Amino acid sequence: xxLAERLERYLTRHWGTAATIRDLSRIPGGASRETYRFxxxxxxxxxxxxLRRDPTGSLIDTDRRLxxxxxxxxxxxxxxxxxxxxxxxGAELERPFFIxxxxxxxxxxxxxxxxxxxxxxxxxxxxxxxxxxxxAATDPEGxxxxxxxVTPGSGESWRVxxxxxxxxxxxxxxxxQPIVRAAIRRLRRAPPPPATxxxxxxxxxxxxxxxxxxxxxxxxxxDWEMVHLGDPLEDxxxxxxxxxxxxxxxxVAGMIPRAEALAIWSQASxxxxxxxxxxxxxxxxxxKGQAIWTSAAREYRDGGFKDPVLAISGWYTxxxxxxxxxxxxxxxxxxS
Amino acid sequence: MTPxxxxxxxxxxxxFAEPPPPESAGEFMAGKVGVVALLSLLAAQExxxxxxxxxxxxxxxxxxxxxxxxxxxxxFAEAGAGADVDVTLSALDRTNAALRRSLIALHEAVExxxxxxxxxxxxxxxxxxxxxxxxxxxxxxGR
Numbered sequence: 202x203x204l205a206e207r208l209e210r211y212l213t214r215h216w217g218t219a220a221t222i223r224d225l226s227r228i229p230g231g232a233s234r235e236t237y238r239f240x241x242x243x244x245x246x247x248x249x250x251x252l253r254r255d256p257t258g259s260l261i262d263t264d265r266r267l268x269x270x271x272x273x274x275x276x277x278x279x280x281x282x283x284x285x286x287x288x289x290x291g292a293e294l295e296r297p298f299f300i301x302x303x304x305x306x307x308x309x310x311x312x313x314x315x316x317x318x319x320x321x322x323x324x325x326x327x328x329x330x331x332x333x334x335x336x337a338a339t340d341p342e343g344x345x346x347x348x349x350x351v352t353p354g355s356g357e358s359w360r361v362x363x364x365x366x367x368x369x370x371x372x373x374x375x376x377x378q379p380i381v382r383a384a385i386r387r388l389r390r391a392p393p394p395p396a397t398x399x400x401x402x403x404x405x406x407x408x409x410x411x412x413x414x415x416x417x418x419x420x421x422x423x424d425w426e427m428v429h430l431g432d433p434l435e436d437x438x439x440x441x442x443x444x445x446x447x448x449x450x451x452x453v454a455g456m457i458p459r460a461e462a463l464a465i466w467s468q469a470s471x472x473x474x475x476x477x478x479x480x481x482x483x484x485x486x487x488x489k490g491q492a493i494w495t496s497a498a499r500e501y502r503d504g505g506f507k508d509p510v511l512a513i514s515g516w517y518t519x520x521x522x523x524x525x526x527x528x529x530x531x532x533x534x535x536x537s
Numbered sequence: 538m539t540p541x542x543x544x545x546x547x548x549x550x551x552x553f554a555e556p557p558p559p560e561s562a563g564e565f566m567a568g569k570v571g572v573v574a575l576l577s578l579l580a581a582q583e584x585x586x587x588x589x590x591x592x593x594x595x596x597x598x599x600x601x602x603x604x605x606x607x608x609x610x611x612x613f614a615e616a617g618a619g620a621d622v623d624v625t626l627s628a629l630d631r632t633n634a635a636l637r638r639s640l641i642a643l644h645e646a647v648e649x650x651x652x653x654x655x656x657x658x659x660x661x662x663x664x665x666x667x668x669x670x671x672x673x674x675x676x677x678x679g680r
Contacts, residue, residue: 227561227565229567229569229572311677313676314676315677377634379644379663382644386645386648501540501544505551506548506552512540515539516576517575520667526667528664531661531663534657
């Protein structure tokens with residue numbers, strides 16, 4: 202039975218009325234979920250939808266329930282698609298999945314492109330950092346996400362995050378990585394001050410993980426698979442990591458100057474930015490990146506070398522983050 | 538570092554070896570072709586620079602280990618002894634893995650001893666190692 206037929210069978214059972222699937226097509230890109238666009242025709246109405254299904258091999262193991270609850274938490278508060286249904290058992294689709302509404306007419310920029318936002322970079326940058334600030338401003342209490350997300354203490358969020366990603370490197374490393382290990386030791390020796398507030402952390406908020414209309418407007422914030430509660434500076438530092446810079450060192454995320462991005466975020470979030478804390482989270486971001494790429498390399502090998510996205514992640518981006526890590530370590534010692 | 542150049546090139550073949558299901562034959566397959574093209578471009582750089590980068594890195598780590606042996610123990614001199622005779626990628630990587638483990642141990646000892654001079658020398662080595670192993674992604678037209 203084809204995936205379209207299985208999906209049709211599932212939705213017919215779920216909605217209790219006949220559903221027809223058409224134009225089912227896998228979307229390229231992310232390696233943490235299989236993503237498909239399709240239309241479901243139900244009682245004469247066409248519903249444009251997205252299916253996110255667990256892969257057989259993944260860039261990083263993530264919790265699809267948390268991702269789904271994040272969509273429930275922010276749909277209506279931010280440009281976030283409406284979640285429709287989550288099935289943790291996989292049912293007819295064999296692997297855990299969820300379905301959400303589809304936002305058409307937008308584009309997601311590849312991190313490997315130059316000037317992806319063209320003359321609208323300023324407007325996109327203002328919207329991008331403002332939206333991130335709005336996420337950070339949201340009190341998590343009462344959000345659906347808190348049904349499953351663990352709330353760390355304000356003084357513990359850094360340790361929880363670092364322990365997690367250092368553990369990923371420990372588990373998945375296939376070749377010794379002295380640079381990231383030096384960074385992990387440094388982060389432990391000099392922890393940041395307690396988080397000003399414990400808030401929702403998207404976990405992968407960056408260029409490429411949102412849809413824009415090509416005219417300076419953000420249509421949808423996507424890819425919440427690494428969502429958790431923690432220090433909101435984690436998201437800010439990740440968003441401005443040089444890996445997502447689109448080859449432009451004068452602007453962050455290929456959008457706007459760094460100082461402007463930080464000011465917009467701070468105003469939208471209502472939270473101050475401690476430079477020392479942000480510096481800690483920026484070094485952490487490169488460690489987190491290296492952990493993700495280390496897992497990708499492991500999955501590439503374990504999956505029989507068949508997913509080229511895992512190859513790029515485990516190879517090119519891993520080496521790029523080694524450069525970023527080494528540079529940050531030297532800067533912190535006044536060596537560059 | 539993983540994956541190796543042979544892993545990448547074999548993978549570029551294997552990822553097209555099986556016919557895709559119908560829902561993955563259009564946009565998804567076009568995206569896959571684009572990623573494989575990028576991998577091929579980067580593989581050309583690795584084919585040109587990968588061997589010399591490994592030979593250089595192994596020699597540089599040996600020099601740091603040997604220099605530090607008097608202060609930090611003869612084990613580092615032993616770890617830093619030898620030379621690369623077999624210069625295949627796999628042999629160089631096996632040697633490199635052992636050298637990197639010793640470098641990690643040395644750096645931990647240097648940090649514990651507050652030995653700033655050697656700490657900075659090792660950090661500079663890290664910068665040089667990352668640069669030697671770099672892959673230059675060409676800027677692609679944006680959208």
